[in-house]
Amino acid sequence: MSGGRPKLLWVLLVVIFVGIVAIQNITGPQYEKIRKAGMSSVDSKDTQELMVQLPGQFLIASMAGFKEVIAGVLWVRADDFFHTGKYEAIIPIVRLVTWLDPHNVEVYSTGAWHLDYNFVDGNQMSDKRYIPSSVALLQEGIANNPNTWDLYFDLAWSHYNKKLNDYQGGLKYMLLAVQHDGRDPNTGKVIPRPAFVDRMVAHQYEKVGEFDKAIEQWKYARARAERLIKDRSDKTADYVALVTCDRNLALLYLRLAWRYGNMDYYRKGVEILQRMAAQKGTPPDILAAAKAASADYAKRMAAHNPPRDVRKPIDMGFSVKFEKLKPKVFRISGTFNLVRMSEYAGLASECVTRRYEEYLKAPPDRKQDWVDGGRVRWMLTDLDYKMVIPKTFTWKIDKSKMVVFERECNAIPVRSGKFKSEPIDLSGNDSFYPFKARKYRLVVWASPQEPGADQTLQDRVGWKGEAYADGKYLDTKMQPGYRCFRWETVLDRNDLL
Amino acid sequence: MIIWSIAKTTVGDAMRRKVVQIFLVIAMGLILISLSFSQTLAFSAREGSSVDLQLVKSFGLGLMALAGWLISLVMGVSLIPQEIERRTIYTILSKPVKRYEFIVGKFLGAILTLAICVALMGIVFIGVVAVKAYAAQPAHTAISGMAAQGLDTAGTAPERIQIIDANMLIGVLMVFMQFCVLTCIVMLFSVIFTPTVNFFLGLGVYIVGLMSSTSLTLLRSEHASIFVRDFYWVLYRAFPPFDQFNVTNALLYPDAAVGNIWVYTGWMMLKGLAFSLGALVLAVLLFWRKEV
């Protein structure tokens, strides 16, 4: 082997180089897309500040293909912080992990839940100033993971519905949720979203009073559940989904009929109940409802007597009293005629609910003359406070501001026409309740959309409070289309301290 | 026959090196240990949520990459120099063995060794992922705790997670091809440089290659001078883009991936082959008149 190097090899080298350049031109742009897909689409000042503090080897490790590992380990570490009560430490970890691994849906969910539910004072009241942060975090999660239903639904249900009681906001995100399916967490293969998601949209339509859409949604949810049963091998549980859809649609029809007199809806509701009753294994309450509703429907049809339970206005006698008990401790009380049992006499819904009958049959010591279960809500904020959802996630809140409202499902209960809160004690936590402002706004209100209220209340007052009447505090502006009660006052700092 | 014989001998020699065996065993052992990750998080917003599967996948892929990196460097820097140092090369090249046959045989042997190591780790990894997927919670996301009050989840049949994730094979292939390229480059350098110099050179090439995206950004920068842009153009073209083999995020979250990952993998295999072949041809040319 003497002599010069063969020219052929040099030529081959050039050909290979040209080939590499050609392939680079194909894979380069493809990789850019893959790389960007693995990066958060949202950047924020907080992220930049946090990145500057990161040690160099962290950044090298994240470049060398270990960022998901680091994210996973950090996230597990955050669990330790939870166990030891170091809740504040969890939030920067949420930020780091979502930067390293923006497709980890779990982190957005848990981080937002954590912000909204776990920063609590001694009375288990959460710090409402974090609500905008939690919403922004989930919105960022949605921007980075737009193709699955999870985060849309989470934002709608856990935050808009449960925290903000903003059902229109919740509906917006629920409608986005049902445009997407889920993913197998192992292979990423598309798996159908769970049946309950579509049902929750129907419930949400009912909450916001869009009944026609609610009806269509129940039908759609049922058809979808049928399709899922057909496509899957495990059919058992899904038949419950069909029953649930049928029951809810039937009740919707019946309620629309009872409350507003739509006999066509009454017929449809009765037909569904009869169909259900004809099947084997139907629960007894459905059997009883089918029988009673059928009979009532037939009777009303014969008598040309459509029902109209939500007719007579009720003077609700809404009044509110604010009382300072001690510095930073106060009480809210008042009156609210929600609702005497006598209002239930002769309601069309009675044929199924048997509410009035139960009342009549109850022994004297157990007889309640009021339909308890309604609630009155309150909110105390700095006079100039506005809840603004930031464009990008930040956990830094203005701790000089104050915004307080009652515990989520524990708005002030109304009993026997009166309501009286437990002492509202804001004295134990200067961080949550800084009392820096000079003026405060206290709003006390009641809405027919009340969570936790007895369903039969709306049978009498209507979905949108159509039967509500009041001389002083009736408000039709705070929730367009709804008749609410609203009492508001401006308090001085001295009124609270 | 000559090339294959040299390759087989190289595989036998390399696989028996303690360093290679240690890295391989540790990597496989750690991947197996990840089976014990059982982190059902107490503070999760999701009912029964477990991060195990994603952690096991990212951990396994990361470990294979780390082991592949170490094995490539350690093996590649010494395979040829050791032949010269131990003088085994004399009894080979004194026979009617062409120089290119020797080099090609050594390269092939190194690549086969890497393939065996990655295959072993890959089998353990895919097995562990399958076991974890089998044990994982059904793919049904409900909201937990107080937030779940009022949520009607009746009649929702949980989806079973698919056990075998074929996409993990992509991860294994990418690890193999990435370090096949690194091995070939380090072996190319070993024709000229000593093992110590070569080790750091190889490390440097790998690190520069990991920043190919940065090079691309900088060469496109409108503010940079023409010299800076030309410099980054050379870096981008000449150095293998090792970061482009890292598609871990796309594998963990296929739903968020853009484009067909299998097509991309095919192109990357071709690119890796081209780089490896280029290194091999250059090594043949350099070794042609190398004095041993």
Next chain:
Amino acid sequence: MADAIVVQGLTKTYKGALGDRVTAVDDLSLQVVQGEIFGFIGPNGAGKTTTIKVLLGLLFPTKGSIEVLGAPAGDNETKKHISYLPESPYFYEHMTGYEVLDFYCKLFRLNKVARKRKIGELLETVGLAKDGRRTLRQYSKGMLQRIGIAQSLINDPKLLIFDEPTSGLDPIAHKDIQDLILRLKAQGKTVFLSSHQLSDVEMVCDRVAIIDRGRLVKMGTMEELLHIGRTVITFSGAGQPAIDAVKSLAAECQPEGNLLRVYVDAEEGITRVLEAAQGKAHLVSVVPQRQTLEDLFVQIVRGARK
């Protein structure tokens, strides 16, 4: 028939660590005839290994030309007919003796049947038939050397280049190697032997070249190199007159008790000394003093260094 090896004006220089040039072989010329055993000796660092590597095409000459079996050094076709046993050969430890030989057989493109037969023969030849299935890690130095020899015989070469073939061997193994080399010569093969075991070289080689500091110092047949020696004439009863008579005719005179030893270099000198000493001393013996190769080697190398 072409000479087995023809080296003309071979010079090999290296670039040193500091950029200086180091000449390992300087204008070396020699020929090795086919069928002879050629000894190639020199002190450490003389350039022996460099020369051998150039012959094998492992190194490339800075100047000069080298032909091996009629073709330029390093020619692949020629390598089919030559073999090389390096000093202290190292093989892949994880392989058995059988596997190593099998590997080398494949380098000669022997098929499976031919390999099996050849390996059996070779293991028998070198006395490792029973140890063929043991790994080389378990072999002693002598056994490794035998495997080295075995691999050098695979292709039934015309030219064998041995570098220190008996290094580290016990006397019996030593003898076996000597016998082997002589057998090879009897088969008409050419052996190029580089060794520090000068007794071996002296015993088996037909011709020897001595190099020092890269240069050829002496080359010739054994007879040419070693018969340039002295004759020792021993007298008894030699008094001063006898010493005076022979002193100028001899290279050296050494009284030893009542004996006088007179060293004469040339043959004609013997007669002159005898005539001069007649009647003055009693002749005890006339013995040709034959130099060993070692003596010659030391003499040459030390002389060159002065």
